[in-house]
Amino acid sequence: MKLKNILYICLAASLSLGACSDWTEEERVTYENQEGLERLVPLIEAQGEEDLTPTQREYYAKLREYRNTPHVKGFGWFGNWTGKGTNAQNYLKMLPDSVDFVSLWGARGNLSDEQKADLKFFQEVKGGKVLLCWIIDNLGVGITPEGVEDRREYWLQKGGGDETKAIEAYANALCDTIDKYNLDGFDIDYEPGYRHDGDLANTQTIAENSGNTKMWTLIKTMSDRLRPQGKMLVMDGEPYFLSPEASEMIDHYIYQAYHENSTAGVMLKIKKGEHLKDWERKTIITVEFEQYWRTGGVERYTSADHPEFSNKNGGQIFDYATLDLPSGKRIGGIGSYHMEYDFKNEPPYKWLRTALYYGNVVYPGDYQQ
Numbered sequence: 487m488k489l490k491n492i493l494y495i496c497l498a499a500s501l502s503l504g505a506c507s508d509w510t511e512e513e514r515v516t517y518e519n520q521e522g523l524e525r526l527v528p529l530i531e532a533q534g535e536e537d538l539t540p541t542q543r544e545y546y547a548k549l550r551e552y553r554n555t556p557h558v559k560g561f562g563w564f565g566n567w568t569g570k571g572t573n574a575q576n577y578l579k580m581l582p583d584s585v586d587f588v589s590l591w592g593a594r595g596n597l598s599d600e601q602k603a604d605l606k607f608f609q610e611v612k613g614g615k616v617l618l619c620w621i622i623d624n625l626g627v628g629i630t631p632e633g634v635e636d637r638r639e640y641w642l643q644k645g646g647g648d649e650t651k652a653i654e655a656y657a658n659a660l661c662d663t664i665d666k667y668n669l670d671g672f673d674i675d676y677e678p679g680y681r682h683d684g685d686l687a688n689t690q691t692i693a694e695n696s697g698n699t700k701m702w703t704l705i706k707t708m709s710d711r712l713r714p715q716g717k718m719l720v721m722d723g724e725p726y727f728l729s730p731e732a733s734e735m736i737d738h739y740i741y742q743a744y745h746e747n748s749t750a751g752v753m754l755k756i757k758k759g760e761h762l763k764d765w766e767r768k769t770i771i772t773v774e775f776e777q778y779w780r781t782g783g784v785e786r787y788t789s790a791d792h793p794e795f796s797n798k799n800g801g802q803i804f805d806y807a808t809l810d811l812p813s814g815k816r817i818g819g820i821g822s823y824h825m826e827y828d829f830k831n832e833p834p835y836k837w838l839r840t841a842l843y844y845g846n847v848v849y850p851g852d853y854q855q
Contacts, residue, residue, distance in 0.1 A: 530574055533603055535611055549583055550613035556853035558807055558816060558845035560584045560838065561740070561770050562825025563619065565591035569604030575829040578608035578616065582835045584842040587718070589619035589673040591824065594628060595663045602667070609670070617718060618664060619673035622704070623684030626656055629663060638685070650703055653686070657707035664717065671718030672708060673740070676701070679724050693729040702732055709735035722772075726758035733762035738818065744774035749790035749805055766811040767854060770819035773803045775837075779827035782837035792849070803837050807845030816851030 527537040535543050566576060567590060574580035578588065595618070597605065608614045620628045626641045634640045645652030660672055678687040686704060691697035694706075705719070712719050713735070721728065722740035733739070739759050746752040752771055759765050773783040783802025787795070792808060795801040809817040820841060822828060828835045845851070 530572070530577060530580060532579070532607065532611075534607065538611070546611050546613070553586055553613045556767075558842060558851075558853070559586040559738075559770065559819030560842045561586065561738075561772070561819050561821030562588050562838065563591040563772075563821070563823045564588040564826055565824050566826055567593060567601065567604075569598065569602075570600035574834070575826050578604050578614070579612065581608070581614070581825075582839045582842070583612065584839060584846075585614060585825075586819070587615035587617065587670065588825070589617045589720075589722075591619065593618065594620070595667055597667050605668070609668075615670035615718060617671045617673045617720065618660070618669055619675055619722075621675040621677060621682050621723075622701075623678070623682045623687040625653060625685055627684075629656075629659055649700070653700055653703045654707045657704045658711065661708055661711040664712065669717075671712055671720070671737075674705070674719070674721045675723050676721050676725065676727065677723035678727070682723075689727060691729050692727055692732045694731065697729065698727070702729075705732055705735050713737075725762065728759075728762055730761055730763060733765075736762075736768075738768050738770050739765065740770045740772060740821070742774075742823065743771045743806070744823070745784060746802075747784055747786060748788040749809065752806065752809070760812075766813060766815045767818045769811075769817060770821055771806045771809070771817060772821040772823055773806065774824075775822045775827040776824045778802075779824070779830065779837075782841075800837055800840065803841040804844050807841040808849040808851070810851055814852050816845070816853055820845065 526539070532538060538546070560582065562585065564578065564581070567578065568576040569578070570576070581588070605616055608616065624637070626637045630637045630640060641652040641656055642649065644655040664672060676687060678689050683689070686700050688698055692701045692705065693699065694702050709719050718737045719735065720738040720740055721736050723742060725736065725739035725741070728736060739762055741756050743752045743755055746755060756769050756771060759769065762768070778784060782800035782804070786797050787801040787805065788797070789795040789801060789805040791810070792805060795804045803820065803822070806817065806820045811817060822838055825838060828837050831837065
């Protein structure tokens with residue numbers, strides 16, 4: 487199945503299902519190969535491929551193949567995840583098929599049985615990837631046991647009093663959590679320039695022999711654990727603090743391009759990272775849906791290349807999805823913060839889904855890896 491056909495089907499499916507706010511009823515289509523089925527299981531209730539029709543299995547197999555082709559990737563920070571109930575907004579499996587990977591916002595592990603089942607379906611049937619994510623500013627943040635009075639001393643003891651070994655112990659503990667719950671990697675939220683500095687995060691260059699050697703140690707330890715397993719390590723926030731050497735250990739540079747109101751504005755931000763390895767195709771730019779989910783990004787956005795997007799709802803995320811960088815290569819991916827808020831639109835996930843359709847089908851680009 488061609489890329490264009492897959493994305494067209496994804497968009498068409500969203501339009502046909504848009505009238506059902508919870509997506510709990512099966513699509514009113516009868517396939518020839520459904521004869522003999524006792525019950526058509528709604529997607530929200532499906533636990534695995536055994537609950538799907540042959541046509542659905544074939545479709546998702548082709549979708550998994552599509553994930554490995556060059557394209558504008560779909561991404562988002564996914565919050566309010568429960569994996570249970572009748573509200574499709576709380577399920578990974580009900581995200582648009584054009585979403586390639588997500589970072590869990592607010593999760594620290596300790597997944598429920600329902601979350602584990604939802605995660606497994608999203609990974610194995612839809613071919614999506616799911617990362618842990620939180621702000622990394624201080625040693626031990628996110629997983630230091632409750633009740634520990636001195637966080638730093640706790641991890642120094644883990645490292646036998648050596649700070650470098652303490653950072654390695656912390657990095658390995660993060661990887662242990664990823665392995666325990668069969669997650670697909672980690673998203674380092676790195677924002678020292680936005681008042682999230684600490685003993686691991688500062689505005690010096692992240693490098694092995696100069697600048698921020700502590701964050702280098704964390705990144706290298708995690709990369710050595712995760713990437714040989716085919717798992718991901720990405721950095722969001724201010725990835726331009728990476729040295730070229732450090733960037734080789736990062737799969738994507740994700741920018742919070744929330745309040746830029748023009749193509750020139752977002753280009754100014756992401757070009758701070760043009761020294762990073764493969765910066766164009768590894769760059770992902772994101773919009774903010776905690777506030778702007780109704781309008782698909784900031785209002786009064788001006789697109790340099792697509793005047794049809796300017797000063798219209800959706801203009802920001804549509805422009806991001808179709809952005810061509812200085813060499814002519816298309817942007818690596820787009821996403822949104824609190825992507826689940828877009829579910830409230832009609833049809834659900836209208837802005838992200840349509841933007842990816844524009845970036846991959848309507849306005850095709852150079853998708854070199």
